Amino acid sequence: MNNLSPDPAPQGTILTGDALQILNAVGNKSCSLLITSPPYNIGKIYEREKKRDINSYVDWVSPIFKLAIEKIADDGHLCLQVGAHLRNSEVFPLDYYFYKMLFDHGMKLRNRIIWRFNFGxxxxxxxSGRYETLLWFSKSENYKFNLDPVRIPQIYPGKRHSSKKPGKAGQPSGNPLGKNPSDFWEFSANEHFNTEPVWDIPNVKANHPEKTQHPCQFPVELAERCVLALTDPGDxxxxxxxxxxTSVVAALKHDRNGIGIEIDEGYAQVGRERITLLRNGELNLRPIGKPVRLPRATEAVSTAPIEWKQLLTE
Ligand SMILES: C[S@@+](CC[C@H](N)C(=O)[O-])C[C@H]1O[C@@H](n2cnc3c(N)ncnc32)[C@H](O)[C@@H]1O
Incomplete structure (x- = not known):
């Protein structure tokens, strides 16, 4: 009889409290990936304190990230998804402030990814703002990047090397597993590829299948791409x-362990319920890589209202 035991089931935990305190319970250098979207300080319901100006926001968030970085393994990563802080219609792009802060903590930027969406x-x-950014940093020069699990279909799979390419003339030039998804996340799902060649993960608004009571979720798919490319099962x-x-759900979905810290017990509890639903195969998820549905020309929403036609001809 061999004494091999199956790998333990991945663990998903959401702890309640202030990240600045709770992070102390996480082992130093224990995490392969820190992925997060901090509050943007734009007056959302969970930003209960008075809105901070941009400098006091940075002063507040900086010690949390300093501590959080200690939890990342030397060959690990940090993915930060942010939009903009707004004050009197003045835009403060948060990735600008975070880049400086994280660079000063020694983190090395590998990509600044544009996440484009259609609503807001x-x-x-x-x-109107229709994109946010995802900054991917590694902690050192020695980092893993698994491209194959996140490749997307080639735009021109039939392309071949030119007749002048020594040794390769006439051979298929693409990778049969697909192409690199780029830093402007594209998809090439068949039906929409020709008209909308953008990997358009919708943001989680009213009719998105993953929507909960939280006003600012990111889609599981956004975290999944980072999880698959930057970590291995068991991490x-x-x-x-x-x-x-959401990040914990993405981790568990791909056999990684997830630790979340959330100050609001209500949101943390919804997170725990999502974990249970995922384990039971009952969590509503938008399938990874599924294209955004565009209205057909025959649908009412594709036609200008009759009132507009009257207005324009008056
Ligand atoms: C932009 S949301 C993150 C949403 C998340 N990505 C998701 O998909 O559900 C930021 C969250 O940080 C929480 N938060 C704010 N201050 C915190 C702190 N000091 N420690 C831990 N969580 C905090 C807020 O309650 C809010 O739920």
């Missing part, structure tokens, strides 16, 4: 601003 507030005195993934546990 309609601005009146500036162009630990940490989110110190866990909200309703």
């Amino acid at each position: 507030l309609n601005a009146k005195k500036r162009f 630990i993934i940490l989110d110190p601003f866990a909200g309703v546990g």
